[in-house]
Amino acid sequence: MSGHSTYQPQSRFMKWFEARLPVGALIHSSFVAYPTPRNLNYWWTFGGILTFMLAAQIVTGVVLAMHYTPTSKEAFDSVEQLMRDVNYGWLFRYVHANGGSMFFLAVYIHMFRGLYYGSYKEPREVLWILGVIIFVLMVATAFMGYVLPWGQMSFWAATVITNLFSAIPLFGNAITLWLWGGFAVDQPLLQRFYSLHYLLPFMIAGVVVLHVWALHVTGQNNPTGVDVKSDKDTVPFTPYATVKDGFMLVCFLILYGWFVFYIPNYLGHSDNYIPANPLQTPSHIVPEWYFLPFYAILRAIPSKLGGVAVMFGSIFVLFFVPWLDTSKVRSAKYRPLYRQFFWVLVVCCVGLGYLGSQAPEGGFVLAARILTAYYFLHFLVILPLLGLVEKPRAVPSSISESVLKGSAPAAAGTRAPDRNG
């Protein structure tokens, strides 16, 4: 898609520079002249929002690192000092802490968008896999960041999650000893988490470059799932996508700002304002909201190794979605059955999130088991079978047709289904 550029440098300096390093042409062909499908809806604006969130987290994180002390004795106090004494320290911390939540909100919408419109299907498998890798890195980064304030929730989150590795047969205890650098979660772990929490965002940025590169090789998917066939199907990135992305970003930032300025601790947990105490576990420990579905899956399995394996498996299965889905039709818009199962999956994931926030007793455990089973059933059984039994509706023969004549099946019903659609 991003073939040779039509970029023409104007000034003498830019002509001189462009002949030596064609950065202008790269930016122009990627973000100005780049053809985007003309029917993209607002669900396609979250890639831009996520790029913004990554940049915002790195900027605020670099500021926080200037005031933070990564020792088990001083970490908690240094965060409190940041909140109370440092000029605008409270602002940077709340923007960063809530930024993590907003980052995950955006990435979950982005992922479900991909699942709904079949954005993982041929030829975008590598694009999807890179996205799952970014998600895994985000999970690791967010977890390590949550440990740094060294409150009660930080400490016990670190304890529970590092103990997951003790479930590994034979080497489990040696691995946890290695992770901790001691016999329990303490100073060595805090300090290495600090180091890695600073490193991982830059690794995410690296994979994001590959993700965007892969996107620009295959081109964007679109709500019809039909390939771009002619110039009539596309509009230039600037101004169309730029304005649409910008508008949605501003709306998203208003929500973000509302959290930061009005309810900055709503998504956090009050126990994390108690300094870490290795001798007392809080009576009810829960992870941040964005990990609750995984936490529910972990607790649903009545075996240590099994629970850990199934929890990691719930992310791992996403790598195989491009091959588990056997349907030739990309967009759920033209898949009457898949569309319903998609929403059942959404309800299932939200339900797991709710169960993850509840105490592990009685009916909650049973419900978590049922939803965990359904989660895997969706990917491992329903997705492969649907492609075989479902009769998709006729897809439009081109994007421009669906836009100009409406996407009603009447307009396209008489045509043969698109061979790539």
Added chain:
Amino acid sequence: MAATGTAATTRRDFLYIATATVGAVGAAATVWPLISQMNPDASVLALAAIEVDLAPIAQGQILTVKWRGKPVFISHRTKKEIDEARATPLSQLIDPQTDEARVKKDHDQWLVVIGICTHLGCVPLGHQGEYDGWFCPCHGSLYDTSGRVRRGPAPTNLEVPPYEFLADTKVRIG
């Protein structure tokens, strides 16, 4: 072009294999310190032993002390608690072990266990749950008055640390 790609072994083949071999050894020698630096060093590994005076612990009370950064429960058990632990048939246990094997001979009333749930490392709460032992608030594991796991997800009993009685009311842990 004509000189390469023939069957005969050339000086270049030798250099190629020699370089790869030395490179592999060098890579391994580099990776090892990178991994090893994260392990606990000798000063951490040196077993720090602690001595605990048991006299102030009343019957039915559980004292928590810190050893190697971990909580250790010292439970002064009542007759009822000991009898409950001993009356339990081994067939009902997830990780079968007799109560006698978990305490020191002639000190049956003293149970010393590491206070870390064997599931994912939370600190269980004492005198709670159906078995009068410990209840883990994180994922709901239950332990009996001998610190043996009675309900999952924890896979094994609370660990008994190395310890010895220096006197009837004094133990050294470690």
